[in-house]
Amino acid sequence: METLLKPTTKNVLEVISLPNLTPDAFISYYKANTVAIDNALTRAAVKFKGVQIDTQENFKHIVDSISEKFMSYIDGNSPRTKLSSNIYTSTEYDKTQKITMHNELSYSAKWPNKLFFSCLQPASEGGETLIADSRAILKEMDPEIVNEIADKGLIYVRNLHGGAGLGPSWQETFETEDKNELEAYCKSYGIDLTWCGNGNIKLKQYSKGIINHRITGERLWFNQIDQFHPIQLGEDMKETLSILYDSPEEYPMYVTFGDGKNISEDIITEVLNTIERVTVAPVWEKNELLILDNELLAHGRNPYAGDRKVLVSMSE
Numbered sequence: 001m002e003t004l005l006k007p008t009t010k011n012v013l014e015v016i017s018l019p020n021l022t023p024d025a026f027i028s029y030y031k032a033n034t035v036a037i038d039n040a041l042t043r044a045a046v047k048f049k050g051v052q053i054d055t056q057e058n059f060k061h062i063v064d065s066i067s068e069k070f071m072s073y074i075d076g077n078s079p080r081t082k083l084s085s086n087i088y089t090s091t092e093y094d095k096t097q098k099i100t101m102h103n104e105l106s107y108s109a110k111w112p113n114k115l116f117f118s119c120l121q122p123a124s125e126g127g128e129t130l131i132a133d134s135r136a137i138l139k140e141m142d143p144e145i146v147n148e149i150a151d152k153g154l155i156y157v158r159n160l161h162g163g164a165g166l167g168p169s170w171q172e173t174f175e176t177e178d179k180n181e182l183e184a185y186c187k188s189y190g191i192d193l194t195w196c197g198n199g200n201i202k203l204k205q206y207s208k209g210i211i212n213h214r215i216t217g218e219r220l221w222f223n224q225i226d227q228f229h230p231i232q233l234g235e236d237m238k239e240t241l242s243i244l245y246d247s248p249e250e251y252p253m254y255v256t257f258g259d260g261k262n263i264s265e266d267i268i269t270e271v272l273n274t275i276e277r278v279t280v281a282p283v284w285e286k287n288e289l290l291i292l293d294n295e296l297l298a299h300g301r302n303p304y305a306g307d308r309k310v311l312v313s314m315s316e
């Protein structure tokens with residue numbers, strides 16, 4: 001495991017090269033080194049090269065074997081296909097667009113601790129899974145922005161339709177058709193739910209936005225304010241929505257400070273630029289397994305050309 005001590009890619013990613021292990025050989029290796037690997041995951045992302053992952057079944061077998069408990073992508077906000085229990089395609093969001101950096105489900109009351117990625121089909125160009133250290137983001141960020149979030153927290157707003165409308169329905173988002181189940185879920189996670197007519201719902205969720213790592217206690221940038229902000233919509237869509245809706249609070253996604261104050265475009269621009277400065281873009285090859293601590297590292301995706309297939313799974 002001495003390779004773990006040689007971080008690469010600006011200390012954000014540690015690469016471990018293995019001699020083309022079969023899935024079962026990799027599982028044995030992983031179990032024999034769990035303590036060292038878990039330690040490494042509190043420092044950086046870890047990428048294992050030389051693991052024979054050429055099918056979804058291999059990926060599932062490995063991930064099921066090296067991690068104990070999984071959550072599904074309930075309450076997620078990104079289009080994906082569920083391939084089998086707990087295995088998803090990485091987001092199917094438009095390939096010509098970059099997916100900005102985020103910690104998975106950081107707007108939710110419950111988020112996965114670890115993320116597992118593997119690339120079955122690298123894109124012909126681009127398509128890197130981007131990573132950035134949430135400690136570094138916090139350190140680089142304008143202290144005024146950090147302090148305002150730390151003081152007030154954030155409120156994530158989502159308006160989900162009941163079958164027809166813009167963005168995902170609540171049924172897709174929560175993987176249920178049952179209103180009682182939806183209400184019980186929201187109640188148990190402290191999500192404020194309002195029925196708005198036509199089967200549509202409004203969800204408001206308070207979130208800290210800056211957290212302490214559950215193991216190391218380190219302070220981390222942990223939010224998705226830029227993804228929920230209208231700045232992401234582009235000028236055309238922003239204009240369309242401003243005609244369709246009375247206020248941005250009615251848009252499919254919106255975010256304010258915890259006291260309801262709007263977050264300015266200047267702040268979001270500063271956030272995006274700051275994160276960009278600490279982001280790395282390791283190139284995907286086949287037969288790699290990438291593991292991230294979801295609190296410690298933000299992730300995103302570069303735009304790409306050609307076909308690309310990346311599988312993802314999440315664990316607690």
Ligand SMILES: [Fe+2]
Pocket residue numbers: 102104299
């Ligand atoms: Fe994600």
